Amino acid sequence: MNTHAGAGAKAQILVEALPYIRTYRGQTVVVKIGGEALDDERLARLVAEDMALLALVGVRLVVVHGGGPQVSAAMSAAGIEPRFVEGLRVTDSDAIEIVGQILIGSINPKLVARLASAGLAPVGLSGADASLLVADPLEGLGRVGQIVSVASDVLNSLLSDGYTPVIASVAPDAGGQLLNVNADVAAGAIAGALGAAKLVYLTNVEGLYRDLGDSDSLVSELKSAELTSLLPGLSEGMRPKAASAVDALASGVQKVHILDGRVPHALLLEVFTDEGVGTQVLP
Amino acid sequence: MNTHAGAGAKAQILVEALPYIRTYRGQTVVVKIGGEALDDERLARLVAEDMALLALVGVRLVVVHGGGPQVSAAMSAAGIEPRFVEGLRVTDSDAIEIVGQILIGSINPKLVARLASAGLAPVGLSGADASLLVADPLEGLGRVGQIVSVASDVLNSLLSDGYTPVIASVAPDAGGQLLNVNADVAAGAIAGALGAAKLVYLTNVEGLYRDLGDSDSLVSELKSAELTSLLPGLSEGMRPKAASAVDALASGVQKVHILDGRVPHALLLEVFTDEGVGTQVLP
Amino acid sequence: MNTHAGAGAKAQILVEALPYIRTYRGQTVVVKIGGEALDDERLARLVAEDMALLALVGVRLVVVHGGGPQVSAAMSAAGIEPRFVEGLRVTDSDAIEIVGQILIGSINPKLVARLASAGLAPVGLSGADASLLVADPLEGLGRVGQIVSVASDVLNSLLSDGYTPVIASVAPDAGGQLLNVNADVAAGAIAGALGAAKLVYLTNVEGLYRDLGDSDSLVSELKSAELTSLLPGLSEGMRPKAASAVDALASGVQKVHILDGRVPHALLLEVFTDEGVGTQVLP
Amino acid sequence: MNTHAGAGAKAQILVEALPYIRTYRGQTVVVKIGGEALDDERLARLVAEDMALLALVGVRLVVVHGGGPQVSAAMSAAGIEPRFVEGLRVTDSDAIEIVGQILIGSINPKLVARLASAGLAPVGLSGADASLLVADPLEGLGRVGQIVSVASDVLNSLLSDGYTPVIASVAPDAGGQLLNVNADVAAGAIAGALGAAKLVYLTNVEGLYRDLGDSDSLVSELKSAELTSLLPGLSEGMRPKAASAVDALASGVQKVHILDGRVPHALLLEVFTDEGVGTQVLP
């Protein structure tokens, strides 16, 4: 019977997941994944497996993705020179065409295909589908918008029938013209509208640092109020995540996680084991 | 009371639609629209109105689109030289990337936005979503495929909840890699899988000609068997439509229409009035 | 292509209906039709077509009818002499028997048959069915009553299963004896109980006149408060419509229309086109 | 404790009903009641109580009624002279108007009111409602018809929502014109279409006599085949009941009863006790 030694360890780990499955079964979890993670073939596969496990044990999973690096590359290829106003990229109508092509037409179907291979029934969406997101243009930035409404009925409809929505962060304005919207912000708005139990940001940093540049200042847990006070000092990439986390918690989301997406299976470990990875924010 | 003369005519026309609404309410109608129609701003708006009217009176509408001209333009822009084998375009992996970007990331969201403006709740899909379509690569053509299975559950799920599926004709192979599939064929396969009452091809010709080049030979109605016998003599563009029509009728679709999409409101007139436009094929 | 000129106009008119269909689809519309309209063979057919179109595009249609002229004729034939108290017809037990026979046993099944021919699945009801209406006798008028309760569950049950309720304005008292109730008032009470979007009175006048006898004083739109102030000066036939309109708007009905039922397709034109006919009352 | 002696007997009788309730709960029972029973105030009240008890313990009850005597009286009052062809009353268009008024407009709402007083939620119907019955005219008899189709969906819809359908035996022809149909036949056709467990004829005779005129020849039970052989010798009133019983049993109805409706609570006793009343016919 000692051939079952390794087996015993396996079983132990599966059993360790039990209380977490119990907790999150039937709950909504929104995961935002960045473009970097999707570009690394191996990481992308691991993340897909993690997401599949979540969905298969009964979590109502919603995936939101951006695609900054891929969009930048495509713009360079098209010879579009980047222009910035107060740190935000100005997006003209040629550029928004490229944003749509890359996010909706390239990154989204690839992520959908990966999740399908991992055993899910994913359905790719953008903010235009069933008027999921509506945005208003931000002045002076061309076709960049901020989300003004979320119509989550199509998400609930798909989730109820067992599908996993995978959302590209592009949204129409009131007239139906597409706008580029920040994927971190979109994920937060969607998590808030769905009353999600968890909102998870998979990033390419270890988590949130209290002091930028001081790698010892990684925060493992903090409250929304404290995060608000840290906002001004955060890095440019972290700021929209942090601000959206604060908003999402105010809208009823129970917990926000900022995880290091470069750690293999970071999502799985966070949700299904005692291993804490990265930073968690409580209301 | 004679101020109502024009009104009377209006009412008469609305009433004329009554028996057609009665007939098609609750029935599934699959409409395939070509890239040309979508490029003409005015036609595209009219077609969106027609589709909206169909869906709003209770037709279970499914839209399938291609985008040949737009894909060709994008390829030229990217400097990809077209190569053909027996009349079929060879699609390498760079090219399929462009096909995905244009069909899924550009044409599809624009069509979705149009239909939303016309009052529908459209949801854009590709063959990858919920494994709607699976295709096998056609030898020697690179990333071009023929459809081997249709999983229509996501369509029924969306239709039941009042959404209008809008499908880009791209399908993954068994390994999840995207393949270019003919939109006419995709529309036929989907209509067959859904047991549609009608399959409508909106084209840029007047209909099917018995004799290529003889504009007097336009056929207004024919049977599937006769169409089969005409197949060898048809134009290259008409052949996949005709072959798919034959297949769809064999799978239980009740009627296939080949309409002139350049005629304003051709779809509406065909479905809701006595005006016959183009060619209809019966089993 | 110019053979499609007439067709183009047809299509244009169908498309004009689109925003109205969008607005009223799934909404409840209560239409009260008078006995006169039902006696005119041609008008009755046109009205049935209009109602069918409403119901077929997804309006939850409820029809209420009276039958004054037919009841009067039947009473004369039976040798019952009319007697009035303060303008209201006294109804003894012989007379209420005739009212029931004519409204429930003659007008209602004929209207049901017409609507069935027009493609609906109509179900004839009176206030007695499933205790839809309960009335209290009005003192001194014999078997004439005023409605004291509406139990709309049977209407919702039939509407949900796709049937069109057609209601004769007769209601039992608490003891189960039938009473004659004013059809205008019944329609208003039912519209209020259902929270209808629209209540439409099809009458045999052009609409509401500010000054009785001055045909230039036709009002095309007014508010409930103004209508209340006009009540004392209204004609005897208009007063119950107007008072019920005020009550219905107070109960949450969004709009009341008083239309000229003699105009062919007045109902259709009002609901589905920009043509305003008659008077509309807003809250 | 002997004050409970009477109570004990009461309890015993309630308990005796138990196995019958068990058997018929959830089963469909169609009861045809004749005009005579409805004219006798006391009998009509008792029958309503019986029907209420059936429906309240969970029987899916459908009531069908005629009204021969009341129609005859109304015709005499209107001065219409009866004319017969081979024993069947010829019904011209004046006469059918009276049939409709009496059956749909007088008898039906009174029966509905009675059943409502007894605690049910009855809904009066005629064959015209939701195209429940369609009939073809019988040659030479004017507006008399034989049933050619039964669309029982409206009955199932009402029964599922807890309503009791009460049906007047009048049916439209294909063109929507009402025809007089035999109520016994209508009841049989409806029972067959619903796959009823029981079809009960409440009559004004003791049951079926093997030999007309010999009161000792009352049959308490017989098979369908034997009844078929007795058909030629039956009384004119019994023949349509017997023929419809044979047809209903052939369509899957499990048992047909011909009861003496003049016996107080005959229906209740037949369904809920061991007391056999009248004649029962088995397949």
Add this chain to the structure above:
Amino acid sequence: MNTHAGAGAKAQILVEALPYIRTYRGQTVVVKIGGEALDDERLARLVAEDMALLALVGVRLVVVHGGGPQVSAAMSAAGIEPRFVEGLRVTDSDAIEIVGQILIGSINPKLVARLASAGLAPVGLSGADASLLVADPLEGLGRVGQIVSVASDVLNSLLSDGYTPVIASVAPDAGGQLLNVNADVAAGAIAGALGAAKLVYLTNVEGLYRDLGDSDSLVSELKSAELTSLLPGLSEGMRPKAASAVDALASGVQKVHILDGRVPHALLLEVFTDEGVGTQVLP
């Protein structure tokens, strides 16, 4: 026809039940039955019939039982000497094992079998099933508990699907160890949690006596407040019933009955006839 004389009386009694069936159909009734009633073969059969009749006419019936005498007998047989603290039996771990075996393993399946024979679909439960009851141990009494929570979802789930829950009064503590709980108290807590229309205690006394020992002081009806004031003077067996009655009425139960279970069909007579038996308590 005078052979139907006895039948007439039968019918009359069935009809007398009509208003009660109307009242309690669809309502929840919780019946607590004591161990004594279950030990008397004949009474147990009669009670099962009564319960079956209730459930079959549409009452949502929940049965709760104790088993004091049977537990005492089994304990004696096992040589466990009874020990009491302030009148409450101390239950050690051997004793609770016997309590479980007798209540869950002997009385419950026998009652289930009886109810099944009477035509129901009973499902035996204890407080452990689906965490129906959770109890806290009462200090100094070993494995005796008081109920701290009721999770009635499994009862509603079974009732909705037509099953009759039959509950043994044993409940786990927070750690899953079984505790003995008073069946009167369990019945009250369950009735309160379900918002029952009626809670019925079937006892082996005639009802509640105002003065213990004075058999003329039987109370037929009283209010909750008055019962509260009588609590200190009640017999030891009556006190938990009375206290639970007060609590149940405070939780929304509409009426509590304390009936003499030795009277044949006491339950049936109370619910379905005008015969009042025992004591009823109103809010």
Add this chain to the structure above:
Amino acid sequence: MNTHAGAGAKAQILVEALPYIRTYRGQTVVVKIGGEALDDERLARLVAEDMALLALVGVRLVVVHGGGPQVSAAMSAAGIEPRFVEGLRVTDSDAIEIVGQILIGSINPKLVARLASAGLAPVGLSGADASLLVADPLEGLGRVGQIVSVASDVLNSLLSDGYTPVIASVAPDAGGQLLNVNADVAAGAIAGALGAAKLVYLTNVEGLYRDLGDSDSLVSELKSAELTSLLPGLSEGMRPKAASAVDALASGVQKVHILDGRVPHALLLEVFTDEGVGTQVLP
């Protein structure tokens, strides 16, 4: 990042379970557990965890248990001398009382409590509940029966609402008297009636041996036909499992497993990993 080394292994094992979860999610798995496993505190806890994991990832889990050793112990304690006829224990009415008390009243609620602690919503049942099992007595063996019918509706009802049925192997005969039935046979009959995907026997042997006494002859996989041929030579304890396995496979069960319940987490490892434990039987 190397602090995540152990975490990585954990994640790997969770991910390994993915394809198995995918396969068995929504499928029915019947697990039979013997009395020995339930007597060993530690094994019983591990098995409860395994069952909880199965149910929480969406398996429709049904548990069947016996309790041979516990029943034997209780009988000895009660001084009942065992008597055997052809290897089968004769069960008189005193003995069946003890069987019921131990299986239904002791083992079942303890197993229910364990599964509740592990996070499930278990509901204990015996064959008497909702007539789940009916058995016929085996001649000459007293109150021992063989199953003649399975009414699985209560299982489906509980499973649909998220409960886990836990079934004691006791069944009533047609007259409602309890009979002892073999738990292996009961599990097989239930699995067959439910069309289970898997039937798992947790035993106290390593699996099935081709040659009794030759521990090298353990079979890891065999077909139903082969198992049938082995039946005569099997041990007495294995024979009912093997015969029931053959029957269950013939009724549509897809796979039967005979696992060593003494291996910790044997159930989990069999269902969720590549580790094969014990013997599997295919159709």
